[in-house]
Amino acid sequence: xKDFRGVQCPMNFVKTKLVLETIKKGQKLKILxxxxxxxxxxxxxxxxEGHDIVEKTQSKEGYxxxxxxxxxx
Numbered sequence: 001x002k003d004f005r006g007v008q009c010p011m012n013f014v015k016t017k018l019v020l021e022t023i024k025k026g027q028k029l030k031i032l033x034x035x036x037x038x039x040x041x042x043x044x045x046x047x048x049e050g051h052d053i054v055e056k057t058q059s060k061e062g063y064x065x066x067x068x069x070x071x072x073x
Contacts, residue, residue: 001030039064
């Protein structure tokens, strides 16, 4: 799990991509994102990279938990 709350776009996607490079195909990564621009942009960018968004859940505090499955590499 990686907490990217408070990280501005596009750095939150860059950091997500760097973590995805360290895990094996088929493994999952959970990231925490702020509401607004991050939740709109990061999951779309991850999917454009060829990965799957398994789950997106908004917490009662307002931030998002996004579960990503790595599909390449």
